[in-house]
Amino acid sequence: MLWYKSWLETRWRFLIGLALLMCSTAGVILIHPRLMALMPMADTIDPVGELGQRIKESVDLSRTYRGYVWSQLFRQNLTQMGTLFAILLGTGGLFSYSSGGAALFTLSLPASRNRVVGVRAAAGLAEWLVLAFVPSLLIPMLSPAVGEAYGVGDVLAHSLCLFVGGSVFFSLAFLLSTVFPDLWRPMLMACAVAVVLAIAGQAFREISRYGVFGVMSGEDYFRTGALPWLGLVVSVAATTVMLYASALNVARQDF
Amino acid sequence: MLFRPNPTSGVPLYLQLMEQVKHAVETGALRPGEQLPGIRPLAEELVMNPNTVAKAYRELEHEGVIELRHGAGAFVAASARAKKVTDKLRAGQAIVAAAVERLHARGVTDEEIRRLFEAELAGLTKPGGHRE
């Protein structure tokens, strides 16, 4: 029943996220032909300065379908929106005042706090898993519609990176929710961290592939075909530590 | 027929319940041999603690007003004993009525009369006196 309660708490965030990510994915794919038609115009861009360089780089990536999918979806839309929804799914928790109140009711049930926290984390991560995999599975399904092909293996690799990297933000929001009883502060603080990391990633392009967004977008895999093992391991470790700390917080809290 | 005792009157609840039963026997609302409500249903109806009802029943049995038949319930005691109680109460009532009339004649108010009786019953207004 704790699973059901977790589902009730997060179902709208999950469903809306799923819808948005799927629409975004489908949109990017289906618009591909039209963008390709505009390609010749891109050749006329003069790469002036930093900004010009970056635009040219982005355009160059899109010359291949694989590059297009990576730069538009995995690096951009799915990572950005995915981060937001990973945070949303991690926020709240069955003991926070936001879950329809009633922390005392939940605490009066014969379920240990660890179990309650564990179920909520597992349910949230399961939802995030779906968000990380299902929209991207649209890519191999819809690509033939625009005359292209995309391997399921690539999708799975990227989705794995997206899931593992995004779990870091999930567990950050989760941990913050055990510190602050309201919904807003954990959410906004986690988003602030994401924004800061994103800006740092833009500023320090050379090492951005080693940052969390680099892991989420699977940049290593795109460029070299090898999964970013180090990044994945570090992400899993960070996620585990933060979830463990969340359980500790809840265990020692006085309600 | 039995109504809820008043917790704020200062008289223990079980005593109030006992008085009600005795009054019911005396006025004939409860006849000898008739069954009284069970402890639990009565506690539920009057919204009282079942132990309090049980205590009242025990004391009533001790005074011979009722009989507790194991497994069957509580019954008003057979005529002779019940009648003895009602006679005693009726005589007592006459004495109280006479005393109240005399006190009223002296200008003692009802509230003062009540206090005098309570003090007397606490048994300690007499010099060196102790409760019976």
Added chain:
Amino acid sequence: MSDPLIIEAADLRKDYGHVEALRGLNLQVPVGSIFGFLGRNGAGKTTTIKVLLGMARPTSGRVRVFDLPADVPEQSVHIRRRTGFVSEEKDLYDSMTVEEIVRFTAAFYPRWRADLEQRYARKFELPPDRKVKALSRGMRTKLALLLALCRGADLLVLDEPTSGLDPAVAEEVLQALVAHVAGEGLTVFFSSHQIAEVDQIADRVAIVDHGRAVAGGLLEDLREGYRRIQLVFDGEAPAPVFQSPGIVRVGREGRVITVLTSSDADRVLDEARLLNPVSVDIVPVSLKEIFLETVTAED
């Protein structure tokens, strides 16, 4: 104490930062009693209940429920398996419907009593499809009570069960409690500052003030033990010196000395007569007065 104790607390202390909510509370609740826990707001009633149920951890002291340590989380789960609880705010999941929250709660208790669920759902007239947040205060309390009563619990813990209820609903709640105790043989531990309802259904009480138990025991014993003695003197009343152990308060005003004692009224009277009063009055003391006297004695 011949009856086994279902709740036992010894020298229980709980600090919230610098605030001492419980300062050495002692509590003994025997099995099968209806135990009233009286105290002013902020006296420590809710804190005690939270400690009993593992919602807050005590700073020091001993606390056991069902003879299990309530401050050990794994044991606390076992305690809660056999305990029904209604919080002061009638904490429930607002977004669920009545039916949903009943099913949700039932899933946690293998001893859930479907027969009681039917009975109370009918008796309390709870509409199954209505959302909890749309229920009136009285309905909400009754729902919370249903959820607590149907768990097949051996102990009910209620924090101010009738607060905010109109007299008719309050009486319904008390009646359900009495009926349940009589029928199922469980123990009820409820906190309240409504003296009348404690008077009505409790057989034992504890009065708590400033985090400590200041009076308690069988309600009958309290009523029979506490007496107020008033002594009137011809001239100015003498300085009162009483050796009796049970004296709670002695007051002197002009020609009158008033003594409140919790026991041994006979001894007090013997001592009082030595002072040669003109008149001696002795009256029983209601639970309300006992409460008011024992909680303000500390101020």
